[in-house]
Amino acid sequence: MPILLSALPILLLIWAMTKRRSVPSHFALPATALLVAVIQYGYFEADGRLMLANSMAGIMSVLTPISIVAGAILLNRVLFYSGAEAILSRWLRSVSHNKVAQLMIIGWAFAFMIEGASGFGTPAAIAAPILIGLGFPVLPVAILTLTMNSIPVSFGAVGTPIWFGLSGLSLTQSTLSEVAQQTAMLNMLAAFVVPVIALRFVIPWREIWSNLGFIVLSILSCTVPYVLVAQWNLEFPALIGGAVGLVLSVILATHGVGLKTPPNDQNIEKSLDSIEVLKALSPFVLLIVILLLTRLPNLGVKAWLNSTMPMWQWTVAIGEFEVSQSLVIGWHEILGTDISWQYKSLYVPALIPFVLVVLVCVPLFRMSSRQVILAIGETGGRLRLPCVSLIGALVMVNLMMQGETSSPMFLLAQTFAQALGESWAYTAALLGALGSFFSGSATVSNLTFGGIQLGIAESVGLPVSLVLALQSAGAAMGNMVCINNIIAVSTIAGIRNKEGVIIKRTLWPMLAYALVAGLYSYAYLWLY
Incomplete structure (x- = not known):
């Protein structure tokens, strides 16, 4: 009975979000959190005050991911209304008439960089309209962009799925670094398969084979720096890998390296002013520069932004509140328990760099007050439902992990461990994929299932870094x-009632990805 009740909320959640008339995540996740609360209190006899404190901490924790999302969307909307996005589209079209080059530069490298900076579905939403504007068929483009936007996701939105998604597992810094390094290496191996399958949705095999040299070089131009940066940093692998890959892919395409050049390439229009292009690219350059300045430990800025030296402190009935000199907001001993919450206002990549870059873009692109209001309004409109979904997910995870060795999360981990033993390593990636499928976020998937994965690894004796x-x-x-x-x-591409068709198509590259993960696990355990 304890195992059945522990699994019931997750099973119902999966059923609700995958059935023919699926329940939206902003309904399903809060409802699941409520069900977990009922089971914890009614059957497991959990402490009610501790449950309430965990729920409050979960609700407050949503501020971290939702503020990042808000900043990313706001920057995206500012680039749209300022005309910078249109200029970038024209420039990317002018680089090469070769279809493979266009698909790899925009659908792969450019989306790779955008994922590293913002994540949360932004890359596919930006890349798809550009590719459709180039004349590629609408439905295949949607499938391609969704498939391509997978490799960099582990480190999307400045590494949020790693450093925030796994933050509740109390991992040491060295273990978290090992997780990042292995994740990057695994994704790099998958990158030799996934983009090729994605291209096949749009163009025939003969065009892929005749331009295979460029494809491989473009893949390596993103994934090599991606893996190298992951050796020392959790936040920049996708961002720097995408930026380097975009520049190198453009250079390679401009010189026709590895490409079967089409006859009309000599007539490519070069009407864009280079100053206009540089101006349109400047927000992304500024974004990267600010992130580097605030994340490199040797500069001292990172330490200051994370400082918890108290500036204000006050104690009330529901806990102790604190604001540091670096505007780190803390709520400790919530409801008299040992539960706490913290938000690093200046370090979380929201105000810095996204809002800061937006403030630079407004005068830089001479935006009108009406354009700014539209950008802010659209940003607010897009945040409501994701905010509700994230609150449900975070509360659910906090409650599922309450109870230590008798918690529902721990009991599930034990059950999986006993059922599969060391063989769990060959299927562990599928649980992560399931989390993203029903939650819409790699971060939420890690938050939801990271605890189960950790428990299984410890129970069976598998390397924690490998399983995570x-x-x-x-x-x-x-x-x-x-x-x-x-x-x-x-919605952006104007496709209606094709969600089932798209899932059936993207399922195949996802399974190929899972096969690579299984082979990687086999090789690692054999060497281990």
């Missing part, structure tokens, strides 16, 4: 079949 890397990579590959992303891209 499989969870992170699985959450990334689940991005291909994520319902939220599919609906978002379909």
Whole structure:
């Protein structure tokens, strides 16, 4: 009975979000959190005050991911209304008439960089309209962008799925670094398969084979720096990998390296002023520069932004509140328990760099007050439902993990461990993919299933870093079949009632990804 009741909320959640008339995540996740609360209090006899404190902490914790999303969407809308996005589209079209080059530069490298900076479905939403504008068929483009936007997702939105998604597991810094390194290596191996399958949705095999040299070089231009940066940093692998890959892919395409050049390439229009292009690219350059300045430890800025030196402190009935000199907001001893919450206002990538870059863009692009109001209004309109979904997910996770060795999360981990033993390593990535599928977020997948994966690894004796890397990579590959992303891209592309068709197509590259993860696990355990 304890195992059945522990699994019931997750099973119902999966059923509700995958049935023919699926329940939206902003209904399903809060409802699941409520069910977990009822089971914890009614059957497991959990402490009610501790449950309430965990719920409050979960609700407050949503401020971290939702503020990042808000900043990313706001920057995206500012670029749209300022005309910078249109200039970038024209420039990317002018680089090459070769279809493979266009698909790899925009659908792969450019989307790779955008994922590293913002994540949360933004890359596919930006890349799809550009590719459709180039004349590619609408439905295949939607499938391609969803498939391509998987490899960088583990480190999307400045590494949020890793550093925030796994933050509740009390991992040491060295273990978290190992998880990041293995995740990057696993994703790099999958990158030799996934983009090729994605291209096949749009163009025939003969064009892929004749331009295979460029495809491989473009893949390596993103994934090599991606893996290298992951050796020392959790936040920049996708951002720097995408930026380097975009520049190198453009250079390679301009010189026709590895490409079967079409006859009309000599007539490519070069009407864009280079100053206009640089100006349109400047927000992304500024974004990267600010992130580097605030994340490199040797500069001292990172330490200051994370400082918890108290500036204000006050104690009330519901706990102790604190604001540091660096505007780190804390709520400790919530309801008299040992539960606490913290929000690093200046370090979480929201105000810095997104809002800061937006403030620079407004005068830079001479935006009118009406354009700014429209950008802010659209940003607010897009945040309501994701905010509700994230609150439900975070509260559910906090309650599922309450109770230590008798918690529902721990009991599920024990059950999986006993059922599969060491063989769990070959299927662990699929659990991460399932999390992204029903939640719409790799971060939420890691939050939801990271505890289960950790418990299984410890119970069976598998390397923790390997299993959590499989969870992170699985959450990334689940991005291909994520319902939220599919609906978002379909809406932007003007596709109606094709969600089932898209899922059936993207399922195949996701399974290929899972096969790579399984082979990686086999090789790692054999060497281990």
